[in-house]
Amino acid sequence: MSSSDPRNFPHSEPRSLLAGVLAVLVHVLFIAFLIFGVSWKDHPPEGMVVDIWTELPKPIQAPPKQSKPVQEPVKPEPEPSKPEPVKPEPPKPEPPKPEPVKPAPPKAAVTPPVKKPDIAMKEKPEPVKEKPDLEAQKKKEQEQERIKEQERLKELEKQKELEKKKELEKKKELEKQKELEKQKELEKQKELAKQKEVEKQKALEKQKELQKQKEQELAAQRQREQEAKAQREAEAQRAAQQAAAKNQVTNEIGKYKALILAKIRSRIVMPPDLPGNPVAEFSVTLLPGGDILDVKLSKSSGHSSFDSAVERAIFLSKPLPLPPDPGLFNEFRNLNIKVHYHE
Amino acid sequence: MSTTVTQDMSFLHLITSASVLVQLVMLILMLISLSSWWFIFRKLFVIRYEIKKTDDFEDIFWRGVDLNALHQRIISSRYESGSLERIFAAGFGEFTKHPAGTDLEAVMESTRRAMRATYQREMDYLESHLSFLATVGSVSPYIGLFGTVWGIMNSFRSLSSVTQATIAHVAPGIAEALIATAMGLFAAIPAVVAYNRYASRTDQLATRFESFMEELSNVLQRRAAE
Numbered sequence: 311m312s313s314s315d316p317r318n319f320p321h322s323e324p325r326s327l328l329a330g331v332l333a334v335l336v337h338v339l340f341i342a343f344l345i346f347g348v349s350w351k352d353h354p355p356e357g358m359v360v361d362i363w364t365e366l367p368k369p370i371q372a373p374p375k376q377s378k379p380v381q382e383p384v385k386p387e388p389e390p391s392k393p394e395p396v397k398p399e400p401p402k403p404e405p406p407k408p409e410p411v412k413p414a415p416p417k418a419a420v421t422p423p424v425k426k427p428d429i430a431m432k433e434k435p436e437p438v439k440e441k442p443d444l445e446a447q448k449k450k451e452q453e454q455e456r457i458k459e460q461e462r463l464k465e466l467e468k469q470k471e472l473e474k475k476k477e478l479e480k481k482k483e484l485e486k487q488k489e490l491e492k493q494k495e496l497e498k499q500k501e502l503a504k505q506k507e508v509e510k511q512k513a514l515e516k517q518k519e520l521q522k523q524k525e526q527e528l529a530a531q532r533q534r535e536q537e538a539k540a541q542r543e544a545e546a547q548r549a550a551q552q553a554a555a556k557n558q559v560t561n562e563i564g565k566y567k568a569l570i571l572a573k574i575r576s577r578i579v580m581p582p583d584l585p586g587n588p589v590a591e592f593s594v595t596l597l598p599g600g601d602i603l604d605v606k607l608s609k610s611s612g613h614s615s616f617d618s619a620v621e622r623a624i625f626l627s628k629p630l631p632l633p634p635d636p637g638l639f640n641e642f643r644n645l646n647i648k649v650h651y652h653e
Numbered sequence: 654m655s656t657t658v659t660q661d662m663s664f665l666h667l668i669t670s671a672s673v674l675v676q677l678v679m680l681i682l683m684l685i686s687l688s689s690w691w692f693i694f695r696k697l698f699v700i701r702y703e704i705k706k707t708d709d710f711e712d713i714f715w716r717g718v719d720l721n722a723l724h725q726r727i728i729s730s731r732y733e734s735g736s737l738e739r740i741f742a743a744g745f746g747e748f749t750k751h752p753a754g755t756d757l758e759a760v761m762e763s764t765r766r767a768m769r770a771t772y773q774r775e776m777d778y779l780e781s782h783l784s785f786l787a788t789v790g791s792v793s794p795y796i797g798l799f800g801t802v803w804g805i806m807n808s809f810r811s812l813s814s815v816t817q818a819t820i821a822h823v824a825p826g827i828a829e830a831l832i833a834t835a836m837g838l839f840a841a842i843p844a845v846v847a848y849n850r851y852a853s854r855t856d857q858l859a860t861r862f863e864s865f866m867e868e869l870s871n872v873l874q875r876r877a878a879e
């Protein structure tokens with residue numbers, strides 16, 4: 311019985327949890343769209359900005375022209391820098407020069423041992439000269455002496471030659487040394503000159519940089535001055551325009567007030583024979599378009615016939631002439647109209 | 654209701670700077686919208702499932718299977734049964750309960766009554782929450798409108814202290830008030846669409862159930878007469 315009872319059939323609702331998740335997802339997407347998708351107006355457009363830009367087209371065009379010369383001096387900078395890498399190249403050949411200089415001192419050291427053998431040669435012949443012999447031997451001795459003398463002479467000559475050679479060698483060495491010294495000095499001078507040149511170039515570069523900076527500063531100053539001038543001019547123009555506009559506005563207001571008064575006057579049916587020159591003052595409330603909302607007698611002329619004539623005339627003269635510029639209507643909303651009996 | 658010219662008009666700022674009542678209205682609308690979408694998805698799944706089950710059952714039934722076996726199968730797998738299967742199970746169960754010699758008219762009458770009862774229960778289940786969707790669709794715009802009217806009233810009341818009125822004084826108040834209407838419409842439009850769609854789907858299902866009930870009674874009557 312219970313198995314076939316229809317109420318025992320439970321409704322297995324499928325995926326109700328998934329439905330909840332989907333519902334939340336829809337809302338999250340919708341809110342995300344509202345927050346990020348719709349561009350809500352964060353900043354109201356500033357009308358003043360538009361005015362400034364329309365008045366300053368020329369000074370805006372001018373700055374780029376000035377900025378170009380500023381950029382041009384910047385470009386030459388790499389050019390002076392190119393010679394710089396060239397300079398280090400000449401010093402490279404320099405190191406090889408001192409190398410040949412070093413081998414020179416060993417040559418001078420080799421020469422002194424040559425002198426010593428020369429001295430030994432001198433000492434050996436001397437003991438030979440001192441031997442005393444007979445007369446027979448005298449000739450021989452004489453001959454020998456001659457020979458010795460000749461030998462001596464020869465030796466002397468040799469010695470002289472040697473000495474000369476030595477001297478020459480010494481001279482040569484001295485000359486070599488001098489040359490070396492000269493070379494060294496020359497090299498030093500060259501190095502000094504190069505250093506000086508490098509320093510000069512550096513100084514020149516510094517000067518150039520300073521000049522560039524000065525030029526840039528000058529250009530910037532010029533720009534600033536020109537901008538300031540342009541601003542002043544624009545301000546002056548604006549002031550002039552505003553003044554002109556104000557004048558125009560006052561002129562317009564005056565003109566239309568006169569027109570209104572003239573129109574009212576033309577509609578007045580003047581009561582005859584009033585004494586003196588009575589004045590009636592009315593305060594009139596206008597609607598845009600020239601319709602009359604309300605007319606109040608603010609100051610009576612003392613003659614009710616004149617007052618009512620003016621009031622009638624005011625109503626008759628509607629629509630009153632108003633300036634076409636709706637911005638000026640505020641000046642006409644509440645009008646004070648003074649009407650004289652005699653003009 | 655500040656009157657500065659530069660206003661933060663971001664969405665969140667508009668909501669947080671709204672008056673308490675407007676915020677309350679927005680909160681209510683948010684909850685209504687959430688639950689209505691939940692029901693929209695739930696009903697979507699349920700109705701889809703029922704339509705599929707009904708199609709399958711009609712397929713099986715009209716292929717001419719043994720009704721006893723079909724009944725036994727439905728009873729054993731009652732947790733996955735569809736509405737039409739339950740109607741069949743109720744009707745066939747009632748039909749077989751009667752002993753063999755009972756009056757045919759009375760048997761058919763009680764069978765029809767059993768099927769009718771189950772049909773009512775099933776339709777009640779299928780149409781549940783549809784009335785909620787209908788309520789959301791018709792009421793939530795008014796709730797949003799109420800919030801908007803209240804917000805605009807406040808924003809105009811703040812104008813009374815200002816000598817020279819500009820649109821900038823009223824605009825943020827109106828904007829934040831109009832968010833309430835927007836939320837009301839956001840809740841209402843899908844609810845109305847879903848209600849109409851699901852109502853027509855359940856109507857279709859109801860027609861199918863009713864015609865099946867008539868056909869099943871015919872089948873059972875013929876079977877009893879044999």
